[in-house]
Amino acid sequence: MTDQAYNFAYLDEQTKRMIRRAILKGLAIPGYQVPFASREMPMPYGWGTGGVQVSAAVLTPEDTLKVIDQGADDTTNAVSIRSFFERTAGVATTTATDEATVIQTRHRIPEVPLREGQILVYQVPIPEPLRFLEPRESETRKMHSLEEYGLMHVKLYEDISRHGHIATSYAYPVRVEGRYVMDPSPIPKFDNPKLGEMAAIQLFGAGREQRIYALPPYTQVVSLDFEDHPFEASKADQCCGLCGATDSYLDEVIVDDAGGRMFVCSDTDFCTARQAAGHRGQDAA
Amino acid sequence: MTAMDQITSTATNPAQATPLLSVRELSKRYGSHIGCTDISFDLYPGEVMGIVGESGSGKSTLLNCMAGHIAPDTGQVIFETRADGPRDTVTMSEPERRMLGRTDWAFVHQHARDGLRMGVSAGGNVGERLMAVGARHYGDIRAQATDWLDRVEIDPARIDDRPTTFSGGMQQRLQIARNLVTGPRLVFMDEPTGGLDVSVQARLLDLVRGLVRDMGLSAIIVTHDLAVVRLLADRLMVMKSGRVVEAGLTDQVLDDPQHAYSQLLVSSVLQV
Ligand SMILES: Nc1ncnc2c1ncn2[C@@H]1O[C@H](COP(=O)(O)OP(=O)(O)OP(=O)(O)O)[C@@H](O)[C@H]1O
Ligand SMILES: [Mg+2]
Numbered sequence: 001m002t003d004q005a006y007n008f009a010y011l012d013e014q015t016k017r018m019i020r021r022a023i024l025k026g027l028a029i030p031g032y033q034v035p036f037a038s039r040e041m042p043m044p045y046g047w048g049t050g051g052v053q054v055s056a057a058v059l060t061p062e063d064t065l066k067v068i069d070q071g072a073d074d075t076t077n078a079v080s081i082r083s084f085f086e087r088t089a090g091v092a093t094t095t096a097t098d099e100a101t102v103i104q105t106r107h108r109i110p111e112v113p114l115r116e117g118q119i120l121v122y123q124v125p126i127p128e129p130l131r132f133l134e135p136r137e138s139e140t141r142k143m144h145s146l147e148e149y150g151l152m153h154v155k156l157y158e159d160i161s162r163h164g165h166i167a168t169s170y171a172y173p174v175r176v177e178g179r180y181v182m183d184p185s186p187i188p189k190f191d192n193p194k195l196g197e198m199a200a201i202q203l204f205g206a207g208r209e210q211r212i213y214a215l216p217p218y219t220q221v222v223s224l225d226f227e228d229h230p231f232e233a234s235k236a237d238q239c240c241g242l243c244g245a246t247d248s249y250l251d252e253v254i255v256d257d258a259g260g261r262m263f264v265c266s267d268t269d270f271c272t273a274r275q276a277a278g279h280r281g282q283d284a285a
Numbered sequence: 286m287t288a289m290d291q292i293t294s295t296a297t298n299p300a301q302a303t304p305l306l307s308v309r310e311l312s313k314r315y316g317s318h319i320g321c322t323d324i325s326f327d328l329y330p331g332e333v334m335g336i337v338g339e340s341g342s343g344k345s346t347l348l349n350c351m352a353g354h355i356a357p358d359t360g361q362v363i364f365e366t367r368a369d370g371p372r373d374t375v376t377m378s379e380p381e382r383r384m385l386g387r388t389d390w391a392f393v394h395q396h397a398r399d400g401l402r403m404g405v406s407a408g409g410n411v412g413e414r415l416m417a418v419g420a421r422h423y424g425d426i427r428a429q430a431t432d433w434l435d436r437v438e439i440d441p442a443r444i445d446d447r448p449t450t451f452s453g454g455m456q457q458r459l460q461i462a463r464n465l466v467t468g469p470r471l472v473f474m475d476e477p478t479g480g481l482d483v484s485v486q487a488r489l490l491d492l493v494r495g496l497v498r499d500m501g502l503s504a505i506i507v508t509h510d511l512a513v514v515r516l517l518a519d520r521l522m523v524m525k526s527g528r529v530v531e532a533g534l535t536d537q538v539l540d541d542p543q544h545a546y547s548q549l550l551v552s553s554v555l556q557v
Contacts, residue, residue: 089308135400146380150387154402157416158409160423226423274374 019057026214031176047205051123066100071266108171114200241283243274311360318345335518391464397456
């Protein structure tokens, strides 16, 4: 039941129009960070206010929403955002990736390939990939406009010199259509290959930083690297203890007071569906 | 032909040589205040030009106008580009000018921290310009960084240390390595030895002199220190109140200054 005190999806129509304009601009210039006037949301920054505003602007009453946090539908953050939209938009919600039309995510891309007609909305804490080495906003903006991206490789160089390999494992920078360098939000680099040529629309919202960027369907996305240190989409060299999957991104979880550990799929929907289909891992009850 | 042009073309250079840099009637005001005004001179390949003058005389303003860091109000800065011959860098597009700034031009700041990335290792600092022009082989970048640390007398074992752990002299040498790694043709230096101990200054000057000679660099060096120009500069411009009051071969100007202000300067009354 929609709470009548709110406009559909909480934001007023004018604000949603403003956000949609930013989204359209972002889709027209893949990887470019579009400034937008971020609104106060009834949740603190760091809880995905950028993603929530983007979701609010794209949701229609017919949509089915899925919200994940680090791959899981049942964490506090995911649950509270899902119930926020149940309350303010009255939309149907689901945990099944293939049933959802809009998926808001923090830190993961679902394992099941997304399809045309779906929208993946990322919560982004720091949209500027150059920020790490160049704190001046005026300068990073110029670097983007002039395609001066040598600094991104300085960051990777520093990684290799310190660790012997590119140790960046989250928020791994990418180049979009040979033009803009983009921060894919703190997804594991395991997910980077899924960014490119994806059938679904990908939208990125940064609330505190007031930026929206986007990847339209079937966009070329390349992870930065060196010739002699090529990009690798790594994951733990294990299989899921519950469903036995060998090709999904795994979280290491502590299972008892004695420090016992197991690896499980971070994508809970993927894992549940596999178990329902009869797959079993070595730690399954 | 002005007196200065005459000095230029009859000094160290054959008449037929093309200047690497031609500055024409360059002026920059800050509001109603003069930064520098009506500056014209030619710099030939392999030449080192010194700019001296008291504090506030407009040396840094002139240098920054030439290097494209600040936009002059009027005038031209014509650089002999590799691809297209002489181009006015004041009116060229910003991307072109910035490209020059990380390829054929180098800028050495007085304070190393203005010219270095203090949060990045020495190797990363030297490698940045290589990566900026497209180097994508880690091993090659590292090899060149190692080589350059060695050339500026920094122990290559320090390659992964941050410049914050370096002495002032080492930081300045690292800044030089970082600038020269892409083989620029023209180096702008603003008081490169300022703020360093005298013994450290001497070593740095020796190093710069060797690099200028070995690489056939052209350079424009701003300094308070007449010893610096005596050692490094082929020619000299003396500035006062935003204007060049005297210009000529270094030895001539220092040994036989014509302008009253140059005489004062040389008699060391004004040496800082
Ligand atoms: N950003 C600025 N705004 C206003 N005035 C400025 C600015 N920068 C320099 N000036 C003025 O322009 C004049 C020339 O300054 P400039 O810094 O070029 O001198 P300088 O010869 O490099 O001096 P120093 O030896 O102290 O470095 C001075 O009078 C200075 O006060
Ligand atoms: Mg100065």
